[in-house]
Amino acid sequence: MATYSTSEFRGGLKILLDGDPQVVVENEFVKPGKGQAFSRVRLRNLRTGRVLEKTFKSGETVEAADVMDTDMQYLYTDGDFWHFMVPSSFEQYAMSEAALGGSAQWLKEQDVCVVTLWNGEPLSVTPPNFVELKIVQCDPGVRGDTAQGGTKPATLETGAVVKVPLFVEEGETVKVDTRSGEYVSRV
Amino acid sequence: MTDLNWRPGAAAARAHRARLNAELRAFFAALGVLEVETPLLSAGAPQDPALESWRAWAPDGASGYLQTSPEYPMKRLLADGAGDIYQLARVFRGGEQGRRHNPEFMLLEWYRLGYDHHRLMDELIELVHTLAATDARWHRPDGDVLRLSYRDLFHDELGLDALACTSEQCSAAASDAGLDLTGRLDRDAWLDALMSLVLAPRFPSDRLTLVFDYPESQAVLARPSESSPGCASRFELYWGDLELANGFHELTDPEIFLARRNRDRARRASEGQECPEVDPFFAAAMLSGLPDCAGVALGVDRLLMRLLGTQDIATVIDFPWGRA
Numbered sequence: 001m002a003t004y005s006t007s008e009f010r011g012g013l014k015i016l017l018d019g020d021p022q023v024v025v026e027n028e029f030v031k032p033g034k035g036q037a038f039s040r041v042r043l044r045n046l047r048t049g050r051v052l053e054k055t056f057k058s059g060e061t062v063e064a065a066d067v068m069d070t071d072m073q074y075l076y077t078d079g080d081f082w083h084f085m086v087p088s089s090f091e092q093y094a095m096s097e098a099a100l101g102g103s104a105q106w107l108k109e110q111d112v113c114v115v116t117l118w119n120g121e122p123l124s125v126t127p128p129n130f131v132e133l134k135i136v137q138c139d140p141g142v143r144g145d146t147a148q149g150g151t152k153p154a155t156l157e158t159g160a161v162v163k164v165p166l167f168v169e170e171g172e173t174v175k176v177d178t179r180s181g182e183y184v185s186r187v
Numbered sequence: 188m189t190d191l192n193w194r195p196g197a198a199a200a201r202a203h204r205a206r207l208n209a210e211l212r213a214f215f216a217a218l219g220v221l222e223v224e225t226p227l228l229s230a231g232a233p234q235d236p237a238l239e240s241w242r243a244w245a246p247d248g249a250s251g252y253l254q255t256s257p258e259y260p261m262k263r264l265l266a267d268g269a270g271d272i273y274q275l276a277r278v279f280r281g282g283e284q285g286r287r288h289n290p291e292f293m294l295l296e297w298y299r300l301g302y303d304h305h306r307l308m309d310e311l312i313e314l315v316h317t318l319a320a321t322d323a324r325w326h327r328p329d330g331d332v333l334r335l336s337y338r339d340l341f342h343d344e345l346g347l348d349a350l351a352c353t354s355e356q357c358s359a360a361a362s363d364a365g366l367d368l369t370g371r372l373d374r375d376a377w378l379d380a381l382m383s384l385v386l387a388p389r390f391p392s393d394r395l396t397l398v399f400d401y402p403e404s405q406a407v408l409a410r411p412s413e414s415s416p417g418c419a420s421r422f423e424l425y426w427g428d429l430e431l432a433n434g435f436h437e438l439t440d441p442e443i444f445l446a447r448r449n450r451d452r453a454r455r456a457s458e459g460q461e462c463p464e465v466d467p468f469f470a471a472a473m474l475s476g477l478p479d480c481a482g483v484a485l486g487v488d489r490l491l492m493r494l495l496g497t498q499d500i501a502t503v504i505d506f507p508w509g510r511a
Contacts, residue, residue, distance in 0.1 A: 007282065029285025033423075033433050033486075034407050035237050035379035036372065037282070055384060057370025058282070 002064040006039040006056045014046070014067040017054070021046040021065035021118050031058070046116065046123055049101070065118065072115045072125075074107045082107065084115055084122070095122045103127050105160035106178045127178045132187050133157050134173045141166035151183075195505035200495060203322070204503065207491055208275060210321050211295060214314055220271040220297060225260035227253055227277060231466030234451040235407065239281035240463050241290070252463055253279035256484055257296055258408070259469045262437070265298055265480060266472040273297035275487065286499045287429065290508045293487040300480045304409070304420045304436040307481035308334075308397050311424055311432060315395060315490070325494040328426055333396040336415070340398055341378075344386055349378060350402055350417045357381060375404050383430075392427040399423075406447070409435035424485070426493045434483030441473040 004015060009027040016022070022043040031037035037058035044051045046067060056062075072084040072093065081094040082104065093115060097104055099122060106127040107113070114126040138154035151163040154174070162176055164183045173187040197204075212222065232240040232252035241253040254260075257276040264272055278294045299307055312332055319327040341349040345360045352360075357377035361368055364385045372380060390396045399422035400412055406419030420436035438444055448465070455462050491503045501507045 029283070029288055030383050031283060031288065032237075032379050032383050033430060034235070034405065035383070036376040037237075038368075038380060038384065040384065053367065055366060055368045055380070057368070057372060057376070060370045 003061040004064055005061050006041075006058050009039055009041055014065040015043075016063040016065040017043065020048070021067050021123065023067075025051065029058075030055075046118070066120075067123070068117045069114050070117055071112055074109060074111050074113055076109055077104075077107075082125075084113070084125070087112075093117075093122045095125065099123070100125055103178075105158055106131050106133075106176070108133060108158055129177065129179060130175055130184065131178055132173050132175050133160070135164070135168065135170050138164065138168070138170050141169065192510050196501055196507065196510060197503050197505040200491060200497075200503040201505065203325075203495060204491055206322060207318065207487065207494070210318050211275065211314075211487075214317060215273045215297065218271070220273045220299075221269065223261065223264055223269065223272045223274050225254075225257045225264070225274065225276070227279075229254060229259070229466065230464065231469070232463035233259070234448050234455060234462065234465070236451055236454050236458065236460060239460075241279045241281050242463075255280050256294055258482070258484070259466050259472075261296060261298060261482070262477055263468060263472040265300075266475055266477050271297075271299050284508055286501075287489065287492075289488065289500050289504055291511070292500075292504075294484045295487050296482065296484040298437075298480050298482040300478050302436075302481040304399060304422050304434060304481050307434055307436075307483055308399065308422055308424075311434065311483055311485070312395060312397070314485075315424075315426075315431075318490070319494060322494075326496045328493075329391070329394040331394060333391065333394055335396065335398055336400045337398055337402065337418070338400065338415070340386060341381070344389065345381065347381075361385065375402075378402065378405070387425060387428040387430065390425050390428050394427070396425040397422055398425070406438070407435070408438045408444070408447075410438045410440070411443070422483075426490075429489055429493060430486075431489055431493070432483050432485035434481065436481045437477060437479075439473070439477045439479065441470065444473050445470060 009024050011024055013024040014021055022045050025042040025044055028040040030040050039056045039058060041054050043054060073087050075083040075085055081096060082100055084093045103125045108131060111128060116123045133156040135154045136157050139152055150166050152166055153161050154164040155161050162183050164174060168186060175184040175187055177184055228243060228251045230251055233255060238255045240255055243253055244250045256278050257274050261272060274296050276294050277291060279291050283290055319325050338349050341347045347356060347360055354374050354377050361381060366384055400415045400418040401421040403411060403417055403419045406421060409419040409421035412418040412420045422434050423430055424432040452462050488500055488503050
């Protein structure tokens with residue numbers, strides 16, 4: 001198994017710690033002039049998303065995490081699992097709702113997402129930064145209010161609820177930024 | 188494609204560095220302290236387990252070490268009767284790189300005959316205040332200096348007796364302070380961890396803090412303290428949480444020096460660290476007699492960072508490692 005020493009810690013490096021895959025966010029070298037050196041490291045747990053700070057004695061080694069980002073097409077959900085496919089190999093993977101976290105609400109069939117695999121098992125999915133989704137329910141807008149920039153909630157075809165401007169109507173398709181969950185434009 | 192790393196990275200600090208060097212030289216000229224030069228390249232190196240020397244080879248097979256500090260040759264000058272001396276010296280330390288470390292950096296090191304460490308601490312503080320006042324654009328530390336003995340600091344902040352506490356007690360104090368540390372540390376490494384990662388970050392940010400009388404296990408080349416049994420006459424200066432200087436009431440006893448050097452070599456060997464060649468001349472200079480003196484080394488790049496209020500050492504070095 002590959003290992004990394006603290007001197008190799010860089011932002012983006014994926015390591016195995018406390019049984020979980022973690023990504024190095026930041027590594028700060030700390031050393032008194034006449035004493036022991038340390039690495040103060042900020043890590044993000046790729047399974048739970050939690051960020052924590054850990055300090056290592058310089059020269060300590062940790063195991064590399066076998067983590068890989070792969071582009072996959074979202075196929076469908078059977079209610080329990082969400083199914084993805086690697087377009088080039090037709091290889092399929094299934095994820096539970098728990099593993100998907102909040103990503104499920106942005107998944108539209110055929111869209112290409114980034115699925116993070118750990119030891120060959122899906123760990124998390126990152127939807128495209130922007131998705132185009134149809135509004136399946138929202139109240140009619142009130143004419144004349146557009147200048148005020150007011151908003152109303154709209155339910156999208158995937159179940160996500162976003163705030164849209166009052167002039168946007170049910171049945172229209174809108175572009176949404178999945179990182180912020182905010183409406184961008186009408187399509 | 189053009190590599191943009193050709194461009195020196197510290198244009199904003201360049202003139203400030205020149206000014207600082209000139210002011211440092213003026214300060215010592217006014218005191219009658221002599222500027223000296225010693226070699227960057229030496230046949231031997233210190234055995235201090237916390238310092239890794241860079242090694243240099245010539246095509247003919249000759250080799251040497253780049254200095255980690257100019258301490259040995261400057262002490263040979265002292266033993267030769269050179270009197271009060273100072274030097275602005277480029278030094279090299281392997282494996283040290285980060286926001287506060289560059290493997291090559293500038294040390295200001297000076298020695299005063301007949302001083303003890305307290306008198307040298309006073310002069311060091313005077314130097315920093317004098318320098319900070321020479322340019323209106325420079326940050327100035329608060330005039331009120333915090334002075335703490337190492338033992339009082341550990342006792343008051345952590346409830347630990349720095350001379351007697353065990354590794355387990357240090358580990359517990361670190362956990363209480365929220366420090367999550369991986370790796371097996373001995374007692375001194377634990378003390379270093381607490382100092383660097385827990386205590387220094389608590390020092391008031393705009394004040395100078397002096398910590399003095401370190402445990403004898405961390406004496407390096409400081410003499411054993413007469414007033415504080417179990418301690419060595421060593422001190423460090425911090426500006427905020429940034430370590431700026433380290434000084435000693437210098438060890439003059441050659442027997443103690445040799446015992447510490449042997450201990451350091453044994454420790455390096457047991458930790459699997461390479462042991463550099465022993466300096467072939469320094470022990471003889473100690474035997475011939477080092478005058479009673481105190482000495483201190485100050486990181487000039489870090490002082491410049493604080494004067495300019497910057498957070499990364501690369502802001503004050505035009506060609507940091509990676510671009511050098």
